[in-house]
Amino acid sequence: MTDSESYNLGNLDDLEDGEMRVFEDIDDYGIVVCKVKGELYGLEDNCSHADTPLSEGRLRGFQLTCPLHGTSFDVRSGTHSGPPAYEGVTCYKVEIEDGVAVALRPKSDKSNSSDNVDGFFQTR
Ligand code: FES
Numbered sequence: 001m002t003d004s005e006s007y008n009l010g011n012l013d014d015l016e017d018g019e020m021r022v023f024e025d026i027d028d029y030g031i032v033v034c035k036v037k038g039e040l041y042g043l044e045d046n047c048s049h050a051d052t053p054l055s056e057g058r059l060r061g062f063q064l065t066c067p068l069h070g071t072s073f074d075v076r077s078g079t080h081s082g083p084p085a086y087e088g089v090t091c092y093k094v095e096i097e098d099g100v101a102v103a104l105r106p107k108s109d110k111s112n113s114s115d116n117v118d119g120f121f122q123t124r
Contacts, residue, residue, distance in 0.1 A: 015033070029044050032045040
């Protein structure tokens, strides 16, 4: 894949701070959109450790914690807090276009790599 792809998420004005919403039909695992401090963030809805939906975990601040073994993922970048996960998850940039939320899939599929994509990945 060479270009980012975008996905229409609809109007998310009803999503409150600290809430999440799952979009199951996007890419291989779906994405979970989190609202934190008024901003929307999207992560692949699948823990990089053992294929568990992150949307079943807990969102605290910018950290989304996997319900199975407790690794946290930063919703702003997809980076992981440490073991047992050994890498981050794909982070989608979420923008509002004419009142509609749009998720942009990055060119690179995983965070924590050296492949910075348009500046919205951070490496550890
Ligand atoms: S499945 Fe998420 S930390 Fe193990």
